[in-house]
Amino acid sequence: xxxLRKYDSLGGALHAALDRFADEVCLIEADRDREKERxxxxxxxxxxxxxxxxxxxxxxxxxDRAAAAAGRAAIIMTNQxxxxxxxxxxxFAGGVLVPLDYKLTADEQWQLLxxxxxxxxxxxxxxxxxxxxxxxxxxAVVETVLVTEAPPGADLSGARRWEEFxxxxxxxxxxxxxxxxxxxPACIVYSSxxxxxxxxxxxxxxxxxxxxxxxxAIYPFWPGxxxxxxxxxxxxxxxxxxxxxxxVCGAAVVxxxxxxxxxxREAFPRYRxxxxxxxxxxxxxxxxxxxxxxxxxxxxxxxxxxxxxxxNKALTRGRPRPWLSRRLLSQVHQAFGGELLTIIVGGAFxxxxxxxxxxxxxxxxxxxxxxxxxxxxxTVNDMRSFRAxxxxxxxxxxxxxxxxxxxxxxGEIATRSRAVMSHYLGEPELTAETVVDGWLMTGDLGRLxxxxxxxxxxxxxxxxxxxxxxxIYPEDIETVFEGLPVKEFCVFxxxxxxxxxxxxxxxxxxxxxxxxxxxxxDALREEIAARNRRLLSYKRISGYVLWEEDFxxxxxxxxxRTVLAEQLAKLDRxxxxxxx
Amino acid sequence: MRTLEQTxxxxxxxxxxxxxxxxxxxxPGDDFFKKLGIDSLQALDLLSRVENHFGIExxxxxxxxxxxxxxxxxxxxxxx
Numbered sequence: 205x206x207x208l209r210k211y212d213s214l215g216g217a218l219h220a221a222l223d224r225f226a227d228e229v230c231l232i233e234a235d236r237d238r239e240k241e242r243x244x245x246x247x248x249x250x251x252x253x254x255x256x257x258x259x260x261x262x263x264x265x266x267x268d269r270a271a272a273a274a275g276r277a278a279i280i281m282t283n284q285x286x287x288x289x290x291x292x293x294x295x296f297a298g299g300v301l302v303p304l305d306y307k308l309t310a311d312e313q314w315q316l317l318x319x320x321x322x323x324x325x326x327x328x329x330x331x332x333x334x335x336x337x338x339x340x341x342x343x344a345v346v347e348t349v350l351v352t353e354a355p356p357g358a359d360l361s362g363a364r365r366w367e368e369f370x371x372x373x374x375x376x377x378x379x380x381x382x383x384x385x386x387x388x389p390a391c392i393v394y395s396s397x398x399x400x401x402x403x404x405x406x407x408x409x410x411x412x413x414x415x416x417x418x419x420x421a422i423y424p425f426w427p428g429x430x431x432x433x434x435x436x437x438x439x440x441x442x443x444x445x446x447x448x449x450x451x452v453c454g455a456a457v458v459x460x461x462x463x464x465x466x467x468x469r470e471a472f473p474r475y476r477x478x479x480x481x482x483x484x485x486x487x488x489x490x491x492x493x494x495x496x497x498x499x500x501x502x503x504x505x506x507x508x509x510x511x512x513x514x515x516n517k518a519l520t521r522g523r524p525r526p527w528l529s530r531r532l533l534s535q536v537h538q539a540f541g542g543e544l545l546t547i548i549v550g551g552a553f554x555x556x557x558x559x560x561x562x563x564x565x566x567x568x569x570x571x572x573x574x575x576x577x578x579x580x581x582x583t584v585n586d587m588r589s590f591r592a593x594x595x596x597x598x599x600x601x602x603x604x605x606x607x608x609x610x611x612x613x614x615g616e617i618a619t620r621s622r623a624v625m626s627h628y629l630g631e632p633e634l635t636a637e638t639v640v641d642g643w644l645m646t647g648d649l650g651r652l653x654x655x656x657x658x659x660x661x662x663x664x665x666x667x668x669x670x671x672x673x674x675x676i677y678p679e680d681i682e683t684v685f686e687g688l689p690v691k692e693f694c695v696f697x698x699x700x701x702x703x704x705x706x707x708x709x710x711x712x713x714x715x716x717x718x719x720x721x722x723x724x725x726d727a728l729r730e731e732i733a734a735r736n737r738r739l740l741s742y743k744r745i746s747g748y749v750l751w752e753e754d755f756x757x758x759x760x761x762x763x764x765r766t767v768l769a770e771q772l773a774k775l776d777r778x779x780x781x782x783x784x
Numbered sequence: 785m786r787t788l789e790q791t792x793x794x795x796x797x798x799x800x801x802x803x804x805x806x807x808x809x810x811x812p813g814d815d816f817f818k819k820l821g822i823d824s825l826q827a828l829d830l831l832s833r834v835e836n837h838f839g840i841e842x843x844x845x846x847x848x849x850x851x852x853x854x855x856x857x858x859x860x861x862x863x864x
Binding site for chain 1: 817824825828
């Protein structure tokens with residue numbers, strides 16, 4: 205691994221890695237059961253540097269000018285090598301990267317592009333086909349668009365082909381490496397806010413270098429390690445453990461162009477995967493599949509399996525012993541390729557039973573706790589010893605405090621470290637509310653136990669996180685209900701109104717205040733359902749509440765959400781929420 | 785060459801069989817997440833079966849944001 209203390213920027217560290225590990229495999233791209241491409245670090249460099257040069261030739265202005273739009277480049281791509289090659293080129297040229305979620309709608313993406321002020325956009329042809337015709341395009345300042353994998357003769361709507369991009373003059377040669385300071389912005393990462401108020405976390409080079417050092421101290425990479433990248437790379441976790449972490453250690457990243465469960469399963473043995481990050485939903489799916497296979501074993505084999513699992517449990521009580529577990533439970537481990545060290549789970553809360561299920565089979569699942577604002581992870585389960593009931597201990601160099609703990613020690617989690625973001629882009633007030641004296645207020649509720657492990661107990665903030673790791677803010681989905689023929693409405697996270705002290709089973713509810721004399725007719729119910737269907741499935745409300753009083757409003761006629769939530773809390777949740 | 789109606793009907797039959805629901809209980813405009821109570825992974829699983837049936841490959845991005853049988857059928861139809 206590179207000694208990251210020697211580097212001031214991601215561009216500097218990545219550039220050094222490309223030389224240091226030149227002959228190691230760095231990227232494997234597969235589509236279904238076909239391998240499409242395999243690149244060494246040298247070959248990666250042979251693509252990244254000319255792209256950096258072409259960007260510079262096209263007016264991409266990194267360095268101190270990166271504070272302005274001309275040094276900002278957004279990427280909207282699925283997980284694939286060109287994502288990482290493009291990002292490395294942007295960092296090499298001293299630019300600021302804006303990684304956006306390819307799963308957002310075109311309107312949402314243009315809104316975030318406009319907010320970030322990115323002047324360059326790197327995307328895939330199918331995504332560009334959705335983006336280009338959107339009327340919201342006019343809001344953004346994007347001038348240069350590069351698209352990958354466009355078919356011959358395709359209408360590019362003003363974009364240029366990534367594969368042929370060589371700047372206006374077609375000049376060749378080494379790009380100019382643009383040095384950055386540790387405190388300079390490296391990325392603008394949107395944690396939420398597509399429908400309402402975009403929250404662009406400005407992350408510095410120091411944030412990433414510090415977070416990478418802390419994480420790899422517990423879960424190291426080295427040449428030969430193969431990381432299966434499934435979470436979108438724009439997500440803080442995959443950006444760190446599916447790009448920066450493996451690269452500064454000379455490891456390889458495997459990209460799949462489809463996430464169909466059968467191909468994901470096949471990828472483990474085919475590429476002898478060492479690490480993978482999954483969201484809780486996928487982990488649970490894996491568990492159910494394994495459980496079904498175990499249940500189907502003949503009685504005698506089942507008894508032998510249980511015996512071996514119990515032996516494994518006894519021998520791995522203190523810490524994981526992968527080589528031993530692989531021998532004891534070889535069939536299970538062979539299905540995962542036989543070299544899987546750890547499954548990292550992130551993006552949302554994971555139920556302890558699922559974590560324990562895998563640990564008992566000798567497959568440790570590294571759960572943790574983190575926020576985009578804290579770079580990636582604040583705590584991680586270090587497995588010494590494994591505690592399924594917690595989200596682990598704070599990473600080296602990261603402080604965690606519980607604010608105003610109640611009698612049970614539960615209060616808001618605050619964290620302080622060099623990995624905490626610089627600020628929210630263009631939101632000084634929101635930044636001041638969120639980062640107080642260097643402490644990041646997470647809005648989550650937790651407790652530190654005697655051994656320093658963190659346990660989570662719900663949220664203080666009005667939002668939910670789905671099992672797929674999606675953060676949904678009620679304000680962001682309210683626009684779909686605008687014009688609903690009622691006096692007023694508001695969307696809430698049910699657990700915000702009625703605290704549950706749990707991180708599971710979260711739901712969104714629509715609170716409706718009808719006009720005087722108005723009845724809840726079938727037509728209105730149907731309209732609510734129809735509007736709800738316009739939302740992506742994971743963003744939908746699951747029920748509604750009829751409220752008979754006027755909403756409390758501010759002088760500027762905005763809903764006082766906190767006050768309304770307090771009023772709603774007096775209702776009995778199970779009786780008040782009508783399922784949709 | 786199948787018509788869009790035929791493609792839609794074949795998808796409905798496949799989905800009903802795969803998830804064990806009566807064939808007539810699914811309609812083209814149904815939201816398959818809601819009607820079948822499935823998550824995004826199960827939807828991808830259904831897509832694999834649909835691909836095998838029609839002998840085509842549909843990239844994941846093609847079903848991004850698709851949640852009803854009718855739209856899914858249109859995406860399939862354009863690749864037949």
